[in-house]
Amino acid sequence: MRTRIWHAHVGASVVGCTALVLGVTGTVAHAQGSHAQGSHVRDLGRETLAVGDGWGSEGAGTTGGAAATAGQVRTVATWAEFKAALQAGGDAPKIIKVKGVIDPVAEGCASFAAPGYDFDAYLEKYSPENWGLDTDLSGEPADSPEGLRAVSAASQDKAIKVEVPANTTIVGVGKGAGIRGGSLQIKGVDNVILRNLTIEAPLDCFPQWDPTDTDTGAWNSEYDAVVVYGSTHVWVDHNTLTDGRYPDSTLPTYFGRTYQQHDGLLDIVRGADHVTVSWNSVEDHDKTMLIGNSDSAGATDTGKLKVTLHHNKFEGIVERAPRVRFGQVDAYNNHFVVTEGQSYGYTFGVGASSQLYASDNAFSLPAGVSAAKTLKKWSEAPLTAENNYVNGRRTDLIAVHNAEIPAETLQSGAGWTPTLRTKVDPPRAVPGIVDGRAGAGKVR
Known part of the structure; x- marks a missing residue:
């Protein structure tokens, strides 16, 4: 059983033991100061995740590896060291500090190719x-x-995927830390934190x-950069999640496609629950974020997939920011x-x-x-979309959508009201606040 350890999330409006007003409900929570007090x-x-900071704070909250002993705190500088650190100690609380950029594909795609594999022969046949x-x-x-x-593909799959155990914090050291080309599988576990990393999507x-x-x-x-699969309290x-060196615009065309x-960049699927995604910069990607990956997964997903997205910047994204099935998803103060x-x-x-x-999002x-x-609209499901601003002007997104795309008429009213919110910033101020503070290297 986890003991909840409260610390202030610097991105939220919590300092020391100052009271925190949560959303519009008037609920008040308190958070202890972080480890950065005094000397x-x-x-x-x-x-750890602050009290009331989105769905991830529900119940026992999300503390990751905060309770790790000194022996379960490791700094890694290579992919091999990273994999070993993840496996050490089972589900005991652990903190893994990533220094620099670690890359499981540093030797190139050719290192995974089976003997006799020939791409030109593949295209020909x-x-x-x-x-x-x-x-x-x-x-x-x-x-x-x-x-062949x-x-x-199986060789690459084995090399780049890693499973993140329960009670783990993975955090970048300084401003230049990152994971390039790896796939983090947060699968069937509880209590994981991922912070301050630049994550380049696997190619x-x-x-x-x-x-x-x-x-x-x-x-x-194949390969999501991060997938939360059947896990809770994440x-x-x-973080900065991006296609990095290989944007889709640089990809070649074969057979006219x-x-x-x-x-995906960050998918939350298969009964995952109680997840907070905050202050990330999500950049230059197509299929960005699925919350629920199948219309037929009701038996697994109904009553779960509770996710909060706040103060994230999504730039250069084609779609799925996010695409939602089943879940009660709260998206506020994103740009x-x-x-x-x-x-x-x-x-x-x-x-x-x-x-x-x-609600309270900004669109440019x-x-x-x-x-x-x-x-x-993919399916008949009502939503709430309130107090969102487009290019600095308050805009009723549902009304505009229904007027211009009547074949996909959307119904208003999600049927619930979020209560687990930190300070809600005025949407006109969101671009200035989020653009300067979202992403890796910007934790305050």
Whole structure:
């Protein structure tokens, strides 16, 4: 059983033992000061999620590895050291401090390729002209180009995925710490904190061609940068999540389709619950964030997927910021920036049985991008969207959407009201507040 240790989240309006007003309910909570009091040096690894700071603070809250003994605090500078630190001590509280940039793909994609794998041979055999578009590649033998691709992909999968145990804090040291090309699997555990890291999305070295995906076929990739799968009490704070060196705009085209090498940045799925995502910079990505990954997962997801997103900056994002199924998702004080000329689909995706509450957010949209596109209806599910501002003006997102896209009429009223909120900033002030403080290296 965990003992809750309260510390002030510096990003929230909590200092010392000052009372904290939570949202519009008037609920008051108190938080102890952080380890940075007096002459003590501040230790981000010992800090915990503040009382009332989103769904992650529900119940026992999220303390990560704050209770770690000295022997369970490790500083790592390589991927091998990182993997060893994750495995050490089982579920005992642990703090892992990442120094510099660690990279499981430092030797390049060729290091994972199976003997005999030849991408040109793959393109030749499975081109629409030679293979057609009616049959997938599932029956191909082990020594075929597809079989060799699958072996190569399995090698990369083993190398770049790591499972994060319960009661763990992973924190970057200073402003330059990061994980490049790894996939953090927070799977089936409780009580994890991830802070102050620049995380470059994994680049799938061996995407699979599926001739039957759409009328013209498609390339499909694997690997989320971070996935919260069936886990509870997770705090993702002050990270920068990005495609980094390999934005989609640089990816080549084969068979007339983009050679897609990215999947999600941060997915929260399969009954995950009580998650707070705060003060992150989420940049230059397509399929950004799923909360609930299947319309048919009601047995697993109903009553769960409670997630809070606040004070995050989403810039250059194509879609899924987030796309929601089932969960009670509270999104407030985020800044959504659509850059000039970027591909843009939507921001909030309203999916099966979702209960999205989106308020007090700021949107910066270029000329030619209507506020109607900020919402996308996938299933019949009401949402609350109140006091959001577009280019400095208060805008009723649902009304604008319904007026311009009547074929996807959205219903107002999520059916619940968030109570686990720290200070709610005026949405006009959100760009100035969030842009200067969200992301890795900006913990205050």
